[in-house]
Amino acid sequence: MNTRKRAEAIKRELITWRRQFHQHPELGFEEFxxxxxxxxxxxxxxxxxTRLAKTGLTVFIPGKSNGPTVGLRADMDALPMQEANxxxxxxxxxxGIxxxxxxxxHTAMLLGAAKLLADEPPERxxxxxxxxxxxxxxxxxERMIQDGALDNPKVEAIAGTHVYAKNEIGTASVTKGLSSGAVDVFSVKIIGKGGHAAHPYLATDPIxxxxxVISSxxxxxxxxxxxxxxxVLSITRIHGGSADNVIPNEVVFGGTVRTLEPSARDLVESEMHRIVKGITEAFDAQYEMDYRRGFPSVYNDPQLIPVLEQSVENVLGSGALHYGKPSMGGEDFSYYTEQIPGTMxxxxxxxxSKNIHASLHSPNFNIDEDALPLGSALLTEWAYRYLAAR
Structure with missing residues (x-):
């Protein structure tokens, strides 16, 4: 029996697992x-x-003979938002969760892959x-890696998937090379000197x-x-002042920076400091900036794409794999691809036809559950084919 048929045979279980997780969502590091x-x-x-990373797990499935180890990953946490479905x-x-x-x-599909692989381990x-x-x-x-998720034995390559309701069921897509934005956040405090709004010349107006600063x-x-x-540089919040006739002492604003190439990431951060410093000094004010680097960019190793192409063709059929542009959305799968070859x-x-097309992070987001066996089959097939080629 081929991988897709085996996955379709456990569709009811996959739906049960997914709905269990959906009804009982938990935030990051609270997924007990x-x-x-x-x-x-x-x-x-x-x-x-094996338990690690506070609420994470790793599971080792040996093949029928010795060989390299490949990794498959799913994330388990929910968002701090209200569902509208x-x-x-x-x-x-x-x-609120x-x-x-x-x-x-993702978690249900990896559970499905676990069952398929347990029932039929890879040949090598x-x-x-x-x-x-x-x-x-x-x-x-990052915490999983620190706790040894890629070690003992060493994971040689890793794959993961992300559901996407803007693409129709029965298809998959991938971006070669850099495929997601590095995610940085910042907060800037402009420090002036408050005073009466009728006498602005006696104050240093941080507004x-x-x-x-924002314009520049x-x-x-x-x-x-x-x-x-x-x-992308987006200012997403600004706070300052409390009365119509008072110039405040300070204003705080913040937002996010998204970049693909590391060189652009370095440039934006250094230019932000230079511009804020120059403008505040010119107006006899001061500033404090807290710039924090988050996820790096996911790098889909081009050498792993043929394995994905073969897997998608076998599971979904010819022409089901599409090649997309990078997204500026962040994904911490990037920490794995910094360490070893990977593909997401x-x-x-x-x-x-089922009115399922809401975007990720929308309060109306949902999936066609007929896709669950397809995800399990693709992850399993990718592992089989990668190992068979080594």
Whole structure:
């Protein structure tokens, strides 16, 4: 029986698992109930798991003969937001927490791959499954690596998937090379001297200075970054003042920077410091900047793409794999691809006929659950084919 047919045979279980996770979402590093449920299912497959990264798990599945080890990863955490899918009888039971990024599906699909691999291990080599916590901004992948998820035995290459409802079910897509944005955040405090709004010449107005700073920062991307590179600088919050007739002492604003190439990342950060410093000094003010680097860019190793192409063709059919542009969305799978060759592909879970097409992080996000066996089959097939080629 081929991999897809084997996965289709456990479709009911996949749906049950996914709905369990969906109804009981947990935030990063708080996925205790999720982890325990995953462990219980793994035990029923005859597999044992190792706990690490507070709420994470690794599972080692030996092949029929010695060989390299390949990794498969799923993230398990939910988002701090309210679900709007009131029509679903399996909607989130936790107010203010919901699986609106599809990690419930990722976890269920990797559980499915675990069952398929336990029932039919690879002929040669091994598979290590990574059930990862805290992808949503908390660097769970980095913590997994620090705790040895890629060691003992050494993982040679890794694959993961992300559901995407903008793509129709039965398709997959991938971006060769750099495929997601590096995610940095910043907060800037402009420090002036408060005073009466009727006498601005006696004060140092941080509001007008902030306006100059924000306007100038927008020119970094348009006038300093190579137009053939990619960068986004977004101011997303600003706070200052408390009364109509008072000039405040300070204004605080912040936002995010997204870049693909490391050189553009370095340039934007250094230019931000230079511009803020120059403007505040020119207006006799001061500033404090907190610039924090987050996820790096995911790098899809081009040498692994042929394995994905073969897997998609075998599971979904000819022409089902599409090649997309990079996204400025962040993904901490990038920590794995910094260490070893890796590939992350998008799995189409949308279905216009079922009105399933909401974007990730939307309160209306949902998936066509018919895609669950496809995800399990693709992850399993990728592991088989990678190991067979080594």
């Amino acid at each position: 109930e999720t982890r325990n449920y995953v462990e219980k299912q793994l035990q029923s497959f005859g597999l044992s798991a 009131e029509q679903l009888d399996y909607r989130s039971k936790h107010d 919901a699986h609106m990024c599809g990690h419930d599906a 080599g091994n598979v290590k499954l990574l059930f990862q916590p805290a992808e949503e901004g908390l660097r769970g992948a 007008t200075i902030t306006a100059e 920062l927008q020119q970094i991307v348009s006038r300093h970054v190579d137009p053939l590179s990619s960068a 592909f998008r799995l189409g879970v949308g279905n216009k």
